[in-house]
Amino acid sequence: MASAATRFLLLRAMLLAAAIAGVLSDPTPLQDFCVGDLQAATTSPPVDGFACKPQASVVDDDFFSTAIAAAASTNNPFGVNSTRATASTFPGLNTLGVSITRVDMAPGGLNPPHSHPRASELVMVLKGEVTVGFTSSVNRLYSKVVRENELFIVPRGLQHFQLNTGAGDAMFVAMFDSQSPGVVTPTFAMFATKPAMPMEVLTKTFLTSEDEVTAMRSKFAGF
Template sequence: MASAARSSLALRALLLLAAAVAGALSDPTPLQDFCVADPQGACKPASAVVDDDFFSAAIASAASTANPFGANSTRATVSTFPGLNTLGVSITRVDLAPGGLNPPHSHPRASELVMVLSGEVMVGFTSSANLLYSKVIRENELFVVPRGLQHFQLNTGAGDAVFLAMFDSQSPGVVTPTFAMFSTKPAMPMEVLTKTFLMGEDEVSAMRSKFAGF
């Protein structure tokens, strides 16, 4: 009987742990109708909430793609759209010039659903086993990127392309390895970079100079 009780307790502990881990991987469930983000760090008082708190025109206009990547992202996350707070969703518009690339990056707090609005875009991600999954998608087609995996979007069409990236987090975060290596403040130690990329210091310095303006 004691053994059975211990097994039951262990099972309940494992279930509680699994629930805690699952909860840690997503935004928390709201405990009220809404919690409009307040600059002071709490919910905006209900009496002060207005219609515009639930509205954003952030992705209505195209962003300039006049940069080395030929790409630009316009984000509607909780930092710019306070009504998203606690709702567990956000959206980004990405504009791509012909040949434009949204370089490999990851979102540590969200899965991503890509929907092309115009043009054709190759979307791809790599798994933890270094397998590449990719497909060229066109207007109104979808491609999903699992949470935390490194991925990219490349304009493979003849003209401009636009897509929406929808996230299951109000603040998905973004980590771009090239920036994380070559444009950190303070600078990443030279020894780390030379050993990581199997390059000499001159080659690393040349690479670092390309990201100085980012």
Template sequence: MAPSFVFLPLFALLVISPAFGSDPSQLQDFCVADNSSQVFVNGFVCKNPNVVTVNDFFFSGLDKAGNTNNKLGSSVTAVAVNNLPGLNTLGISLARLDFAPGGLVPPHYHPRATEILVVLEGTLYVGFVASTNNQLFTKVLNKGDVFVFPQGLIHFQYNKGWTNAVALSGLSSQNPGAVFVANAVFGANPPISDDVLAKAFQLDKKTIDWLQAQFTAAN
């Protein structure tokens, strides 16, 4: 009987452990991403350490404001594994967010990361929606304030001030991803059936078709 008591907890641990998955962890000092590799793995193949240089761990440009001359009045300058290969397997990235007055980063979520945001300049109205009862958590942030958006939850940032705003976000993934809700729903390729969307949003098909046209063009 004793072996079964040992086996059952081990089996349960093996079954449960994938639920606590995260970015792959490093088994050496570093695993600089080889973005030219054609091999598909969970993350990126490591570059040969003998050809790694200091520039693989370096990114320049976050001192420069992003272009907010667009419909949303916002710009996101991301620093992730695709443009900083040394982040591979380290489970972290960051982004600079720029906002014109009234600028918005629309509702979206990061499927692979929690986000922590600090306001460097201006005033931001931010919030996220919990999966339980769709509870909305919002806060007005000023310079020096910090707010966290839990992984996988829909959130937004809006400049409610009269001047430009700047924020810096840290994310708990080398490649957090970003799914913008309206773009994904109304700009899907190929389109989601307007029958489905009309029923889901309780709108007529003409309105759904108009929305799809706007977001398909935007994408």
């Protein structure tokens, strides 16, 4: 039978795990809904969501959005474009802990490796054929060719990508368990920061020369 000291340590571990889980997810709402007041955000920056619109001024259209109804142009170097429905573009999502993104892809289009620090991502392909993959913390790659109406899940915070490996255009929706999942793309975080990442950091990270780093930076100058 476990000693009192052991039981105390286990209890502390369980409480710590519960606390961490709470930190890593959107807070549970304390009301039926809280339609985001985007006008108030212009004078008072939001923290963990927007202030609520007065209940008396909430209307049916606050729970409706056409944010991802139309395809976006894929005329860019990556052949991909994302259209997001987060709380900032769909105020009815505020405090509900969900959001969705539409991703349109030209043939061969790539959504470069990136991560979402505040959300897991559920991918559903609606058109074409998309290879989806993520890497674990031990650098194990998990990937799958996902076709129409099929699903693929990407765990929270892990680096992942989507590549159009079909013959034509592709489109998928990505569903998140956060109203604002965030996005971190390593290539941009390394080569397109302002101010610039120190040259020594980049040359040592990529085991390369200053000339090669300068060449890489030039490719991201327009982003």
